[in-house]
Amino acid sequence: MNDSRRLGDCLDGQRFWEDVQSLASIGALHPKGIRRLALDAQDNQARLWLAEQGRALGCEAYYDDLGNVFIRRAGKDSSRAPFLIGSHLDSQPQAGIHDGALGVVAGLAVLRTLHDQGIDHLHPLEVVAWTNEEGARFVPGASGSSWFAGQRDYHEIASSLDDSSIRFSDALADCLDLLKEHGLTYRPKPFTPHAFLELHIEQGPVLETLGKPVGVVSGIQGVNWYEIEVKGQANHAGTTPLQARRDAFDSAHDLVSALKAAVFDQDDDLRFTIGKFSVWPDSVNTIAQRATFTIDLRHPSQTVLDALDARFHDLTKCQWGGCDVTLKVTSRVAPVAFPDSLLDVLHECARHYCPDTPELVSGAFHDAIHLAHVCPTAMLFTPCRQGLSHHPDEHIEREDAEVAARVLTDAATSLLG
Numbered sequence: 001m002n003d004s005r006r007l008g009d010c011l012d013g014q015r016f017w018e019d020v021q022s023l024a025s026i027g028a029l030h031p032k033g034i035r036r037l038a039l040d041a042q043d044n045q046a047r048l049w050l051a052e053q054g055r056a057l058g059c060e061a062y063y064d065d066l067g068n069v070f071i072r073r074a075g076k077d078s079s080r081a082p083f084l085i086g087s088h089l090d091s092q093p094q095a096g097i098h099d100g101a102l103g104v105v106a107g108l109a110v111l112r113t114l115h116d117q118g119i120d121h122l123h124p125l126e127v128v129a130w131t132n133e134e135g136a137r138f139v140p141g142a143s144g145s146s147w148f149a150g151q152r153d154y155h156e157i158a159s160s161l162d163d164s165s166i167r168f169s170d171a172l173a174d175c176l177d178l179l180k181e182h183g184l185t186y187r188p189k190p191f192t193p194h195a196f197l198e199l200h201i202e203q204g205p206v207l208e209t210l211g212k213p214v215g216v217v218s219g220i221q222g223v224n225w226y227e228i229e230v231k232g233q234a235n236h237a238g239t240t241p242l243q244a245r246r247d248a249f250d251s252a253h254d255l256v257s258a259l260k261a262a263v264f265d266q267d268d269d270l271r272f273t274i275g276k277f278s279v280w281p282d283s284v285n286t287i288a289q290r291a292t293f294t295i296d297l298r299h300p301s302q303t304v305l306d307a308l309d310a311r312f313h314d315l316t317k318c319q320w321g322g323c324d325v326t327l328k329v330t331s332r333v334a335p336v337a338f339p340d341s342l343l344d345v346l347h348e349c350a351r352h353y354c355p356d357t358p359e360l361v362s363g364a365f366h367d368a369i370h371l372a373h374v375c376p377t378a379m380l381f382t383p384c385r386q387g388l389s390h391h392p393d394e395h396i397e398r399e400d401a402e403v404a405a406r407v408l409t410d411a412a413t414s415l416l417g
Helices: 012-026 043-055 100-116 143-148 156-157 169-179 206-212 248-263 302-315 340-349 398-416
Strands: 060-063 069-073 083-088 125-130 195-201 215-221 224-231 269-272 277-278 289-300 325-334 361-364 377-382
Touching: 012 398, 043 060, 043 069, 043 100, 043 125, 043 169, 060 361, 069 100, 069 206, 069 248, 083 100, 083 325, 100 125, 100 195, 100 398, 125 340, 143 156, 169 277, 169 398, 215 340, 224 302, 248 277, 248 289, 248 302, 269 302, 289 302, 302 325, 340 377, 340 398, 361 377, 377 398
Parallel strands: 083 125, 083 195, 195 377, 215 361
Antiparallel strands: 060 069, 069 125, 215 377, 224 289, 224 325, 269 289, 277 289
């Protein structure tokens, strides 16, 4: 791309940042942060906000069977596959304002720049907000993008329950009714995109440490999610001797130690996290009858993930402390490597704004991990302070985000034709 054709230099940084703040007001927490759980009122309102912004630019707004929302700018050749840019609008329960949302607003900024500069392009351009990427309300996450990419069955997604026993399908029906009521077009079937780009905050410390405003993401490590249940026997805490107990908590504690020992000798790329742990009947003077916990296991190598998966299954086949154990795999997402052809485009575009742009692997999963199965896909990262995310103190610098959005704009211009 010649410097004279760099559309990213024309991006309105002030308006881009105003859109970031405007979206952050939907589901805002006091004194900072947001709460937009998938398919709740705030998440649905954010979808309508995106549709409204797109319509103001002359774009069509539509949705599909999973509530994924698209705003479409027509291309000169409507028969060509659309080029997609996007991320997600849902959040963790106590979240920062940039995770996911920044990528959607950056896509909107690309649309706005093309509109303001009167630029035509061959392929249609669509900005998408995928449904339930976080998995904070309905497990597993990335529901919209995984279904769109044919990686997950609709009925499996629709049957999942949140912590209040609300079914995904019921929450989705309310969302679809709202989108229809506000005049969005219904297009049920997925399609094969020309390509997909996603801009996201890094959610790690690398870019900030390097002092770089943007990084090119070469791929995403794989993720396995597990739920483990340990069943014992409730009894009186004061009268039951230690040797007579079937204590689900004690047994779960020992099992966790064994699981951690199984991953101890792996390399520094391995990530092992127990994010939820609960006991029942949850009484101060009652031995736990049941303990449940989750495991989030990540690594860039499928071979490593498979070996640890086998070891986890072996460890949970037997009793622990007289307690029965069951292991359920709730999600498997294989690692992906993004194509060199797209990485070369991103590096070329980034070089104009950030010489020696670093390349890194994503430790978090994103919607791009599923889109990579159906079309050329790649990502950009921008730094967040101290690598902090999934927290109201999540923070990015406006100048960094603008650089990343300009790189995204130039890459889109190059790929749209």
